[in-house]
Amino acid sequence: MCHLLVTNDKRMARNRQTTEQQLIAATGRVLAQQGFGKLGVNAIAREARVDKVLIYRYFDGLSGLMRAYAEQGDFWPSADELLAGVDQVSGLQPIAQQFTTVMHNYVQALRVRPLTLQILSWEMVERNELTAYLEEVREQQGLALTGALAAIAEHRPEVDVAALASLVSAAINYLAARSQHIKYFNGVDITDDAGWQRLERTIAQLAEALLLSPDSV
Amino acid sequence: MCHLLVTNDKRMARNRQTTEQQLIAATGRVLAQQGFGKLGVNAIAREARVDKVLIYRYFDGLSGLMRAYAEQGDFWPSADELLAGVDQVSGLQPIAQQFTTVMHNYVQALRVRPLTLQILSWEMVERNELTAYLEEVREQQGLALTGALAAIAEHRPEVDVAALASLVSAAINYLAARSQHIKYFNGVDITDDAGWQRLERTIAQLAEALLLSPDSV
DNA sequence: CAATGTAGTCACCACCGGGTGACATTGCAA
DNA sequence: TTGCAATGTCACCCGGTGGTGACTACATTG
Numbered sequence: 001m002c003h004l005l006v007t008n009d010k011r012m013a014r015n016r017q018t019t020e021q022q023l024i025a026a027t028g029r030v031l032a033q034q035g036f037g038k039l040g041v042n043a044i045a046r047e048a049r050v051d052k053v054l055i056y057r058y059f060d061g062l063s064g065l066m067r068a069y070a071e072q073g074d075f076w077p078s079a080d081e082l083l084a085g086v087d088q089v090s091g092l093q094p095i096a097q098q099f100t101t102v103m104h105n106y107v108q109a110l111r112v113r114p115l116t117l118q119i120l121s122w123e124m125v126e127r128n129e130l131t132a133y134l135e136e137v138r139e140q141q142g143l144a145l146t147g148a149l150a151a152i153a154e155h156r157p158e159v160d161v162a163a164l165a166s167l168v169s170a171a172i173n174y175l176a177a178r179s180q181h182i183k184y185f186n187g188v189d190i191t192d193d194a195g196w197q198r199l200e201r202t203i204a205q206l207a208e209a210l211l212l213s214p215d216s217v
Numbered sequence: 218m219c220h221l222l223v224t225n226d227k228r229m230a231r232n233r234q235t236t237e238q239q240l241i242a243a244t245g246r247v248l249a250q251q252g253f254g255k256l257g258v259n260a261i262a263r264e265a266r267v268d269k270v271l272i273y274r275y276f277d278g279l280s281g282l283m284r285a286y287a288e289q290g291d292f293w294p295s296a297d298e299l300l301a302g303v304d305q306v307s308g309l310q311p312i313a314q315q316f317t318t319v320m321h322n323y324v325q326a327l328r329v330r331p332l333t334l335q336i337l338s339w340e341m342v343e344r345n346e347l348t349a350y351l352e353e354v355r356e357q358q359g360l361a362l363t364g365a366l367a368a369i370a371e372h373r374p375e376v377d378v379a380a381l382a383s384l385v386s387a388a389i390n391y392l393a394a395r396s397q398h399i400k401y402f403n404g405v406d407i408t409d410d411a412g413w414q415r416l417e418r419t420i421a422q423l424a425e426a427l428l429l430s431p432d433s434v
Numbered sequence: 435c436a437a438t439g440t441a442g443t444c445a446c447c448a449c450c451g452g453g454t455g456a457c458a459t460t461g462c463a464a
Numbered sequence: 465t466t467g468c469a470a471t472g473t474c475a476c477c478c479g480g481t482g483g484t485g486a487c488t489a490c491a492t493t494g
Contacts, residue, residue, distance in 0.1 A: 121341040174391035186383040209426030
C-alpha cells in the first residue's frame with residue numbers, strides 16, 4: 001500500500017470560482033440523473049469530485065448551493081419565449097388565438113426542460129430553495145400574463161380569465177410532470193407529440209368558445 | 218435500575234390479526250402526519266408500538282404493507298360518488314351538465330381525502346405500491362366515465378372528449394394536491410371554497426361551450 | 435525565499451435507515 | 465401437562481447521511 005507522493009496529474013489548478021462552478025454544475029447533474037430524493041451534499045460532492053466540506057465553506061450548506069443553482073439556471077421560460085408568435089400590437093389577432101399560442105409555447109417550453117419538470121414534481125411534496133424560486137417566478141409571470149389577457153377580454157365579463165388560465169396551466173403542469181413516469185392519462189398518451197396535439201387542440205377549442213368576442217365569429 | 222418482572226399491564230393479547238391491523242392503521246397515521254418521505258419501517262413500527270421485524274414477517278416488507286394498506290383504504294371516490302346527481306337514464310339532462318356535475322363531485326371527493334392528496338402528490342415523484350394502486354383505479358374509472366361521455370357526445374364529433382376530460386381532471390388533481398402547500402395559484406385561492414367556485418364555474422362554462430349540442434341552446 | 439492566508443483533503447462523529455439472527459414468551463393442540 | 469409452533473422482543477450489523485475539526489498543499493505577496 002505505498003501511496004507515495006505520486007503527483008496526480010488530474011489535479012485542477014486551485015481556484016475557488018472554478019470549484020464553485022463545478023459544484024453548481026454537479027447539482028444539476030445529480031438532479032437530472034437521480035432526482036430530488038438523492039440530492040444531498042454527499043452525492044453532489046461525489047459528482048463534482050470535490051470534498052463536501054467546500055459546500056459548507058462556499059455556499060454555507062445545501063440550501064445556499066441550491067439557491068445559487070436556481071439563480072443561474074434557465075428553468076422558466078422567459079416572457080419572450082411564451083409570447084413568441086403573439087401579435088402584441090393588439091387588435092389584429094383574436095384574443096383566443098393569443099391565449100392558445102401562449103399555452104402552446106408553454107407546453108413546448110416545459111417539455112424541453114426536464115429539470116424544470118423534476119422541480120415541478122418535487123414542489124408537490126416539499127418546499128425548499130429551488131421550488132420556492134420556481135414558484136415565485138411562475139406566480140409573478142402568470143399574474144402578468146393573466147392581467148394582460150383579462151384587459152383584452154373585457155368584452156366577455158362573464159368569463160373568469162384568471163380561473164381559465166389557472167385551469168389550463170395547472171393541467172399542463174400536471175400532465176407534463178407526470179409524463180416523466182407514466183405514459184397514459186385517461187387514455188391520452190402524454191409522452192407523445194400526438195397526444196399533446198390532442199390536448200392543445202382542445203385548449204384551442206375552449207379558448208375560442210370562451211374568449212372570442214361574440215361579434216367576431 | 219431494578220427492572221424486575223413488573224408485569225406490564227398494557228401488553229396486548231398476542232394476536233396476529235390485531236397486530237396486522239395496528240400496522241396498517243399506523244401506516245395511515247404516519248402518512249397523514251409525516252408524509253411520504255418519512256414513511257418507513259422504523260417510523261411505522263414506532264407508531265404502531267410494535268417491532269419492525271413483524272412488518273417483514275407478516276407483510277414481507279414495506280411494499281407488502283403498503284399494498285395491504287392500499288387495498289383496505291377508501292382512497293378513490295367510487296363511481297357512485299362521482300355520479301351523484303347525474304341523471305343516468307340519459308336524455309333528460311344535457312351532457313354538459315353531466316360533465317360539470319361529475320367534475321364537481323370529483324373536486325369534493327378529492328378535497329375531503331387528505332391522504333389521497335398525499336398519494337397524488339407523491340406519485341409525481343416516485344412509483345410504489347400505493348401510487349401504483351391509485352393510478353390503476355383512476356385510469357380504469359377515468360376510461361369508463363370518458364367512454365360513457367363520449368358515447369353521449371356523438372353529436373359533437375369535433376370535440377375530443379377524452380382530451381377534455383384529461384385536461385380538466387389533470388387540473389383538478391394538480392390544484393387540489395398543491396393546495397396542501399400553497400395558497401394562491403395564478404391569483405386564485407385554492408385553499409378556499411370561493412376559489413374553487415371560480416374554478417368550477419369556469420369548468421361549467423367550458424363544458425357548456427364545447428359539449429352542448431348545437432340545437433339544444 | 436519566507437510567511438501567510440486560502441484551497442483542498444482526510445478522518446471522524448452522531449444519527450438514522452433497512453434488514454436479520456437469536457432469544458424469550460405465549461397460546462394451543464396433543 | 466407437555467411440547468411446539470406462532471408471536472413478539474432485543475441486540476445487532478451495515479451503509480448512508482449531514483456535519484465538523486484538524487490537517488496538508490499551494491499561490492501569492494512582501
